[in-house]
Amino acid sequence: MHVPDGFINAPVSVAAGVVAASAVAVSLRGARRELEGASLSGGAGSGSERTAPLAGLVAAFIFAVQMLNFPVAAGTSGHLLGGALAAILVGPFTGVLCVSVVLLMQGILFADGGLTALGVNITVMAVVTTVVAYAVFRGLVKLLPRKRRSITVSAFVAAVISVPAAAVAFTLVYAIGGTTDVPIGQVFTAMVGVHVLIGIGEATITALTVGAVIAVRPDLVYGARGLTAPLKLRVNGELVDTPAAEPAPAAARSHRRVWLAGLATSLVLAGFVSFYASASPDGLEKVAADKGIDAKAEDHAAADSPLADYGVEGLTDARMSGGLAGVIGVGVTVVAGTGVFWAVRRRRTSEPQPGSSQAGPSGVGPSEAGKSV
Known part of the structure; x- marks a missing residue:
């Protein structure tokens, strides 16, 4: 559903840019809380070293899966949007940033989606x-x-609904600032119809991915926090919570294997499986061609990029060119995403927190306070 240049007029594009920038700014603040919460709930070995790479990995995985267009109807394909997947895995604010990083990398490096x-x-x-x-x-x-099954089912339904919701949002934007004179009713019907089908594919990918992570490390799934109710014991005729278990040793709870497995999966999907993706136009491309929305489409400003259209300039072998471009895209996205989230977590942890003992009214730090006990 990447909107190219020329579909929407300049004033509405600018207004949408303001909305997007505001949403990203709000998400930056919210992501600090989400990443901090992940750190505090993670026990030993947590912190920005753990949460930031995992959030960056989610962005890279979304980039990889977006390369896998799947057929949904005659002459039409679809691909993952990733909003539902990111929100459930790492939180809604962090999820907005994950997808935004992917879109930025796609627009700048691969000429996918107008600048x-x-x-x-x-x-x-x-x-x-x-x-x-x-x-x-x-x-x-x-x-x-x-x-756990409820998390997977909820993820499926949420993903199904999110895709036609995006189609409705595009239709509204087009109704306000579309550059071609196409009846809005036709655009609405076509966009929502095809994206309901795409939503089923999105939901399948989302549910399978969330289910796989929950099966291995449910503590890494933001949407599954608090899933297990505390064990109750009857004491003197009353039910009381059992004492909280001690955090598992850092080595036992290391996220490294999950991160490496996720990265390897992303590289395989983008570097090899993507070659077998459907070559049919996606939902928006198909509707635009059928209804004439693309009549005033403009060439991408980065059309001369060496990675434009997900191929490496100079490589004549299509399989190698596309695969290498996918691997580069995953690498760049995971580095960019991890850098963004590491910076967010670093800023959060460097800010004095309410009630912190770093410096009391008398300016006594925690180490000195400990000496007086």
Whole structure:
């Protein structure tokens, strides 16, 4: 659903850019709390060294899976948007940033999604999908039994709904600032119809991925926090919570294997499996061609990029060119994403927290306070 340059006029593109920038700014603040919460709940071995790379890995995984277009109807394909997946794995604010990083890398390096339409793409593909998906997900989790299966089912439904929601958002943007004169009813019907089908593919990928992570490390899934109710003991006729278990040793709870497995999976998907992806146009491309929305489409400003269209300039072997471009994309995205989230966590942990004992009214730090005990 990457919107190219020329679909939306300049004033609306600028307005969408303001909305996207505001959403990213809010998400930066929210992501600090989410990453901090992951650190505090993670026990030993947690902190920015743990949470930032995992959030960066989610961005890289979304980039990789977005290269895997799957057929959904005659002559049409779809691909993962990733908002639901990111929101459930790392939190809604961090999820917005994950998808935004992916869209930025795609637009700058691979000429996928217009640069003047970057604000539209972030608003539609990052903000709308993440907010809608997480709202639906949280509502379902509260209604369903507190089981791991409920998380997977909720993820599936949330992902299904998030994709046509993004299609509706694009239609509204087009209705306000579309550069072609196409009846909005036709655009709405076509966009929502095809993206309902794409949503099923999105939901399948999301549910399988969330289920796989929960099966191995449920503590790494933001949406599964508090899934297990505390064990109750009857004492003197009253039910009381059992004492909290001691955190597992850092070595036993190391996230390194999960991170390496996720990175390897992303590299395989982008470097090898992507060669077998559907070559049919995605939902927006198909609707644009059929309805004439693309009549005033413009060439991408980065069309001369050596990685444009997910191929490496100079390589004539299509399999090698596409695979190498995918591997480069995963590498760049995981580095960029990890850098962003590491900076967010670093700033959060460097800020004095309310009630911290770093410096009391008398200026006595924790080490000196400990000496007086």
